[in-house]
């Protein structure tokens with residue numbers, strides 16, 4: 259969490275959180291966060307703005323047009339965003355406290371457009387944190403060992419292709435994310451069934467490549483593809 263608290267002190271972060279109409283705020287924030295981590299908690303904007311603003315995800319730059327001027331700024335960043343499951347935030351809680359209707363939930367979720375969600379590689383649902391003062395010790399990796407695994411996986415990517423998996427172009431994707439014929443067929447069938455776009459399929463392959471790197475194996479295998487598929491947003495397939 260150290261990186262989070264460091265980022266929070268930056269002014270553009272607070273500007274994004276405080277502004278409900280983030281059109282200009284997002285411009286400024288994306289420029290200010292070039293090569294940094296952009297953290298947005300529960301930000302809301304209208305779907306058309308989302309489509310327009312989604313372009314830096316792909317291109318790594320943002321174009322600002324004012325009158326006759328048109329300026330391009332570098333805007334390559336990592337976006338981490340969080341939102342509640344429903345307007346009140348208690349949907350799925352065993353207490354049954356949520357009284358939101360399905361229509362209210364749908365309207366709330368529609369504030370994030372499909373094209374924007376499609377460009378976010380990992381979608382995770384997390385349960386509310388326990389309020390126990392002395393919670394039972396969690397199993398699994400602690401932060402230090404998880405961080406070492408990530409650093410190792412990034413090293414593998416740099417040595418293999420000179421960039422992180424997220425920045426592989428089409429040629430790099432074909433060279434470094436090669437699948438066996440059987441797995442290729444399996445993935446094509448899954449993409450057809452879930453009506454995934456070609457862009458989503460490419461992003462999914464990069465996630466699978468990263469999962470293989472985390473396991474320190476050379477080839478992408480079926481279970482990497484299956485896990486990557488689980489991270490697709492449920493509403494988009």
Ligand SMILES: [Zn+2]
Nearest residue numbers: 344346356358
């Ligand atoms: Zn609710």
